[in-house]
Amino acid sequence: MKLFEKAPAKINLTLDVIGKRDDGYHEIEMIMTTIDLADRISFEEIEGNQIILESNSGIVPNDERNLVYKSAKLIKSKFNIDKGVKIYLEKNIPVAAGLAGGSSDAAATLRGLNRLWKLGLSEKELMELGEEIGSDVPFCVVGGTALATGRGEKIQKITSVPSGWVILAKLPIGVSTSVIYNALKLDEIKEHPKTEQMIKAIEDQDFSMMTKLLSNVLENVTFSLYPQVKQLYKQMKQFSGEGVLMSGSGPTVYALVNMESRKNRIYNALRGFCKEVYAVRLLR
Numbered sequence: 001m002k003l004f005e006k007a008p009a010k011i012n013l014t015l016d017v018i019g020k021r022d023d024g025y026h027e028i029e030m031i032m033t034t035i036d037l038a039d040r041i042s043f044e045e046i047e048g049n050q051i052i053l054e055s056n057s058g059i060v061p062n063d064e065r066n067l068v069y070k071s072a073k074l075i076k077s078k079f080n081i082d083k084g085v086k087i088y089l090e091k092n093i094p095v096a097a098g099l100a101g102g103s104s105d106a107a108a109t110l111r112g113l114n115r116l117w118k119l120g121l122s123e124k125e126l127m128e129l130g131e132e133i134g135s136d137v138p139f140c141v142v143g144g145t146a147l148a149t150g151r152g153e154k155i156q157k158i159t160s161v162p163s164g165w166v167i168l169a170k171l172p173i174g175v176s177t178s179v180i181y182n183a184l185k186l187d188e189i190k191e192h193p194k195t196e197q198m199i200k201a202i203e204d205q206d207f208s209m210m211t212k213l214l215s216n217v218l219e220n221v222t223f224s225l226y227p228q229v230k231q232l233y234k235q236m237k238q239f240s241g242e243g244v245l246m247s248g249s250g251p252t253v254y255a256l257v258n259m260e261s262r263k264n265r266i267y268n269a270l271r272g273f274c275k276e277v278y279a280v281r282l283l284r
């Protein structure tokens, strides 16, 4: 048997850091939503007992360091699965970009192998397994739009965002999430996101208010370590006006718009000076 899973990227609509914890993680509060930029993963039963991972990516390794491999190994050992699987990862989401590509691949692997091996695990059980792989994985198990708290693993679903477009621009640099969290100085955060107001704007399907409330406290940290990202952000603000934000720990910067003509204009303007630009829909 062979089956397929789609692994969509996410963007942060808000990202707030509330404190530093004793376990090295930060206590955070953020709203994330999935977008129509996705990796695709296939799972095929094979003879024997091995996990074989192949991919079109020249960047991520096909061994135990890959979150797909890690997730397959985790689920296999937890449930004593004495079967082999061949996994093919079609990588479309930029790597180390603040879009949770790796976490989404991990979540899709848990979902896919739950189906392939007929384990009957609930969404909640898959999310708990995902927590062992990374903070963003539980969100990626469910997708949609959600508030994430704790270190990011506690998920509360909220109403789907209204329909809209995201134009994403990524400079050719990868940003390490832990480097950004480590460089963050909590007492230097000037303005915290208005998370409750953002939830209300989403519930009211008030697109214009959503664009006004976009906020990410990691932005200034990444901007100071990578001034070229700040430059890109400024350019995008010039093209788009409101509704521009860095996603996660960066470096991807996006513009949120609800009119196709504006989407096309911003996309074409950006392609002039940034090689990697995507225009995709918000997933609902």
Ligand SMILES: C[C@@](CO)(OP(=O)(O)O)[C@H](O)COP(=O)(O)OP(=O)(O)OC[C@H]1O[C@@H](n2ccc(N)nc2=O)[C@H](O)[C@@H]1O
Binding pocket: 012, 015, 024, 025, 026, 027, 028, 097, 098, 099, 100, 101, 103, 133, 134, 135, 136, 137, 150, 151, 152, 177, 178, 179, 181, 182, 247, 248, 249, 250
């Ligand atoms: C910033 C965010 C926002 O969605 O995403 P990305 O930029 O990675 O997409 C997340 O908080 C990233 O989640 P994820 O990438 O799953 O992080 P993990 O693998 O669990 O942790 C990587 C490292 O980031 C730091 N970390 C992560 C989460 C958190 N709440 N506090 C932290 O301090 C820790 O140093 C940890 O060792």
Ligand SMILES: Nc1ncnc2c1ncn2[C@@H]1O[C@H](COP(=O)(O)OP(=O)(O)O)[C@@H](O)[C@H]1O
Binding pocket: 060, 061, 065, 066, 067, 068, 094, 095, 096, 097, 098, 099, 100, 101, 102, 103, 105, 106, 175, 177, 248, 249, 250
């Ligand atoms: N399947 C995968 N896809 C992307 N990155 C992966 C994967 N497996 C492991 N990684 C590693 O995870 C790190 C973070 O990747 P990614 O999830 O793309 O970024 P981010 O956390 O910024 O959203 C990268 O350094 C990459 O080498």
